[in-house]
Amino acid sequence: xxxxxxxxxxxxxxxxxxxxxxxxxxxxxxxxxxxxxxxxxxxxxxxxxxxxxxxxxxxxxxxxxxxxxxxxxxxxxxxxxxxxxxxxxxxxxxxxxxxxxxxxxxxxxxxxxxxxxxxxxxxxxxxxxxxxxxxxxxxxxxxxxxxxxxxxxxxxxxxxxxxxxxxxxxxxxxxxxxxxxxxxxxxxxxxxxxxxxxxxxxxxxxxxxxxxxxxxxxxxxxxxxxxxxxxxxxxxxxxxxxxxxxxxxxxxxxxxxxxxxxxxxxxxxxxxxxxxxxxxxxxxxxxxxxxxxxxxxxxxxxxxxxxxxxxxxx
Amino acid sequence: xxxxxxxxxxxxxxxxxxxxxxxxxxxxxxxxxxxxxxxxxxxxxxxxxxxxxxxxxxxxxxxxxxxxxxxxxxxxxxxxxxxxxxxxxxxxxxxxxxxxxxxxxxxxxxxxxxxxxxxxxxxxxxxxxxxxxxxxxxxxxxxxxxxxxxxxxxxxxxxxxxxxxxxxxxxxxxxxxxxxxxxxxxxxxxxxxxxxxxxxxxxxxxxxxxxxxxxxxxxxxxxxxxxxxxxxxxxxxxxxxxxxxxxxxxxxxxxxxxxxxxxx
Numbered sequence: 001x002x003x004x005x006x007x008x009x010x011x012x013x014x015x016x017x018x019x020x021x022x023x024x025x026x027x028x029x030x031x032x033x034x035x036x037x038x039x040x041x042x043x044x045x046x047x048x049x050x051x052x053x054x055x056x057x058x059x060x061x062x063x064x065x066x067x068x069x070x071x072x073x074x075x076x077x078x079x080x081x082x083x084x085x086x087x088x089x090x091x092x093x094x095x096x097x098x099x100x101x102x103x104x105x106x107x108x109x110x111x112x113x114x115x116x117x118x119x120x121x122x123x124x125x126x127x128x129x130x131x132x133x134x135x136x137x138x139x140x141x142x143x144x145x146x147x148x149x150x151x152x153x154x155x156x157x158x159x160x161x162x163x164x165x166x167x168x169x170x171x172x173x174x175x176x177x178x179x180x181x182x183x184x185x186x187x188x189x190x191x192x193x194x195x196x197x198x199x200x201x202x203x204x205x206x207x208x209x210x211x212x213x214x215x216x217x218x219x220x221x222x223x224x225x226x227x228x229x230x231x232x233x234x235x236x237x238x239x240x241x242x243x244x245x246x247x248x249x250x251x252x253x254x255x256x257x258x259x260x261x262x263x264x265x266x267x268x269x270x271x272x273x274x275x276x277x278x279x280x281x282x283x284x285x286x287x288x289x290x291x292x293x294x295x296x297x298x299x300x301x302x303x304x305x306x307x308x309x310x311x312x313x314x
Numbered sequence: 315x316x317x318x319x320x321x322x323x324x325x326x327x328x329x330x331x332x333x334x335x336x337x338x339x340x341x342x343x344x345x346x347x348x349x350x351x352x353x354x355x356x357x358x359x360x361x362x363x364x365x366x367x368x369x370x371x372x373x374x375x376x377x378x379x380x381x382x383x384x385x386x387x388x389x390x391x392x393x394x395x396x397x398x399x400x401x402x403x404x405x406x407x408x409x410x411x412x413x414x415x416x417x418x419x420x421x422x423x424x425x426x427x428x429x430x431x432x433x434x435x436x437x438x439x440x441x442x443x444x445x446x447x448x449x450x451x452x453x454x455x456x457x458x459x460x461x462x463x464x465x466x467x468x469x470x471x472x473x474x475x476x477x478x479x480x481x482x483x484x485x486x487x488x489x490x491x492x493x494x495x496x497x498x499x500x501x502x503x504x505x506x507x508x509x510x511x512x513x514x515x516x517x518x519x520x521x522x523x524x525x526x527x528x529x530x531x532x533x534x535x536x537x538x539x540x541x542x543x544x545x546x547x548x549x550x551x552x553x554x555x556x557x558x559x560x561x562x563x564x565x566x567x568x569x570x571x572x573x574x575x576x577x578x
Contacts, residue, residue, distance in 0.1 A: 011575065055431050058571040081433040091424035093324065095331040107320040108432040150428060 001158055001189040002031040002054060006063035009049050023049040025213040026063065031206075033157075034187040036180070038194060038204030040302055045211045047193040048088060051160045054191070055085050068157050081109070083158045084151035088166065090143040094136035098127050098146050101135055102153055109154035121149035125179065141172025148179060159183065161192040165199060177203065201298040209305045216305055220298050229254075231294040232270045234263040234277065237287035246284055247277055264294070317434045321442025322449070329412050329446070338411055339450065343458040346404055350397035351465045357390050358469055387474045394479060395541060399531045401462070401488050404455040405496035406524050409447035413503035414520040416443045417573065418513050430570050437565055440504060447500045452493045459488050483543040491546060494553040499523045501560040508573050 007027040013019050023046040031037045041047050052058045054067050056076030065072040068082035092101050099118060106114040122128045125145040135143060144164070151159060164180065165173040173196075180203055183190060194200050200207050201220045208217040216223060224230075236243075239261045247263055248256040252273045255266040263281075267273050270293065278288055329335050383391070420426035429439075466479055478484075503520035510516050533539035 052427075052574065057427065057430055057574060077433050077435065080431055083431075085428065085431045087424070087427045087431075089424040091426070091428050093328060093425055094423065095328050096324075100327060104320055104324045105428070105432065108317055108429070108434055110316065110433070147428075 001033045001035075002029070002037075002065070002067050002191060004029055004054070004063065004065040007050070007053060007060050007065050008062040009046070009053060009058070010061040022212055024053065024060075027210075027214055028063075029208060029214060029217060031189060031191060033189055034184075035205045036184050036190040036192065036203050038192050038200035038207035039210055040194060040197065040200055040207055040298075041210040042306055043195075047210060048162055050210070051085070051162050051191070051193060054079075055083055055160055056080050081154070082156055083160060084154065084156035085160045086147050086151040086162060086164055088162045090147035092135040092138075092143055092146060092150075095134055097132050097134055098122065098138070099131040101146060102149055105150045106153045111154050117153055117155075121153060125149050126175075139172075141168050141175065144168055144172060144176060145179075148176065152183075156188075158189045158191065161190060161194075163193055163195065165194070165196055173199075197298040197302055207298065209302055211306055211309050215309050220301075223298070223301050224295070229266045229268065230270055232265050232267050232274060232277075233292045233294060234265065234281065235289040235292070236261050236263065236281070237289060239263065240284075240286070243281060243284055243286060246280055250277055250280060253277065317438040318442040318445065321434070321439060322446040325412065325416065325443060325446035326450075329415075335411060339408055339454060342407060343404060343454050346400045347458045347462045347465065350394065350400070350462065351469065353393050353397065354390055354466065354471065354475075355469055357386065357393065358471065383474055384472075387472055390471070390475050391478050394475070395534050396531060398479070398484050398487070398541075399527065399534065401455060401459050402492050402495060403524060403527055404458060405448075405451040405492040406499040406527065407521075408451035408454055409496050409500040410503045410520045410523060411517070412450065413443065413447035413500045414507050414516040415513050416447065416504055417507035418510055418516045419507075421511065421573070422513060427574060430574065436568050436570070440501075440564055440568060443504055444497070444500045447503070448493065448496045451496045451500075455488065455492050455496075481543075483541060483546045486543070486546045486550060487541070491550050491553060494550065494557050495527070497557045498553060498560060501557070501564050505560075505564060505567065508568060 005028050007024060008022070009024040011021045011023055013021050025046075027050065039047050039050065049058070053060050053072070054065060056067075056072065056079045059073060067079045070076075070078040070082070072079065093104070096104075099122065102118040102121060103114055106117050111117045119128075122131050125148060127142065127146060127149070130138070130142065135146065138146065148164070151161075161180070165176050168176065177199060180190065180192070184203070190203075192200070192204065204220065206217065206219050207223070209215045234247075239258055241258070243263065244256050244258050247253050247265055250273065252268055253265050255264075257264045265277065274291060278291065281288055417426065420429060434442075463479065466476060471479075499520070502523045503516070506519045507516045510519065530539065530541075534541060539545070
């Protein structure tokens with residue numbers, strides 16, 4: 001659905017445009033149909049610029065891309081027809097009603113039955129009762145919901161969500177997140193930029209960590225495994241020092257550490273090795289209370305990636 | 315056409331919800347129609363109708379054009395020369411108010427990016443925004459001119475003065491040149507609006523489009539210029555060429571990327 005090859009954007013800045021600022025550097029990625037892709041990165045990393053390029057709003061300086069089967073730069077109008085965008089700021093027409101706002105965009109997207117589509121999304125996002133109210137009287141969360149409706153009014157194949165829950169209260173964030181999950185079940189392709197790593201972990205099939213260039217790209221679980229491996233904790237009633245060496249001797253077990261009454265073991269395939277380790281410990285006289293896994297959050301992975309990139313640049 | 319109609323509809327829905335814009339659009343035309351009618355009323359009753367035109371103390375260049383008229387008629391026509399220009403100024407002022415806000419307003423409310431992300435083409439966007447500004451300006455100008463003509467009839471002006479008001483040169487000026495000037499003012503205002511980041515700056519800079527017409531007004535006031543059919547025809551041709559050139563240039567220089575990324 002989205003395929004980029006060496007996509008690059010360089011802005012010329014300064015009074016005489018003498019300075020070049022590389023916003024996006026050689027971005028190559030593919031997003032499959034029906035996938036929810038999370039594009040993570042710090043402020044100023046080039047996420048919005050990437051979204052703007054992929055929606056045909058700004059031209060790439062180099063590289064190529066295909067969005068919804070259309071060539072970027074050559075078929076931009078078709079791209080815009082087939083994608084929906086939720087911009088960072090809702091940017092609604094505040095003096096107009098919710099219904100009028102959606103009607104305008106339904107007409108601009110050439111929606112065949114405007115009234116039906118407008119009514120469908122007003123109801124779906126819980127805005128039906130307020131449809132005749134001006135958007136200026138809406139809360140931030142309601143505006144965001146209306147902006148989501150606007151992005152979907154023409155039933156796009158691909159949805160670009162730029163920071164969809166930024167600045168929303170927890171309740172409004174949850175409403176938007178639930179709606180994204182619903183869209184996911186409908187099989188729409190979603191390209192989402194976010195700072196909210198917890199949200200990315202819950203919603204995204206794959207994430208790309210990005211800072212001018214793509215630092216890494218995978219599913220949150222694979223990234224975790226690649227970066228930190230998997231650590232299993234064996235909680236014991238009491239711990240004997242000899243059991244450390246016993247577990248370390250089992251194939252696949254690495255970095256065995258004793259912490260209080262626990263053994264912390266790095267394992268590549270805990271599902272395979274755990275029974276073997278438990279059996280060895282029990283035979284040695286240990287009483288295994290329970291077994292758990294230390295899960296690194298996406299936030300740790302993100303911070304590790306971004307900080308090591310910054311250290312590399314320094 | 316659907317996109318253009320939608321943009322016009324959207325612009326009007328927004329503009330006509332703004333009390334201040336409505337006030338400007340109402341008060342100014344009322345003032346422009348009231349001023350000449352009051353002047354005509356006053357001169358109608360105070361000037362001696364039998365005095366020859368040469369005795370009216372008008373600029374020599376203008377007095378020469380008054381042959382066969384009385385001093386009263388000539389004075390009224392001299393005054394009308396200036397006030398009729400106000401009717402041509404109206405289609406410049408009203409669209410400028412709307413068009414100056416059209417792009418920068420969307421930038422400040424952050425609604426421009428979602429709008430530019432739709433399949434609307436640049437020409438459709440500019441046409442929609444432009445027509446949304448030009449149409450009210452032209453309609454109001456025509457309407458106000460109609461009210462003025464009715465007012466003149468009610469004042470009982472002499473046939474010579476009435477025929478001057480409805481002369482081909484002024485009819486061309488108000489019915490043809492006015493809308494062309496309106497197009498020029500609108501394109502200029504939209505261009506300015508797309509380049510600045512503050513609606514106030516957009517309005518100030520856009521209002522400078524009125525200066526050439528002010529120069530014409532001063533030239534008429536000083537008796538250096540007599541507006542006749544030749545002047546109007548030349549003005550129409552020149553303005554139409556300028557409008558066409560600006561229209562072409564506007565579609566080239568209106569760039570989505572620059573507007574989105576270089577306005578802060």
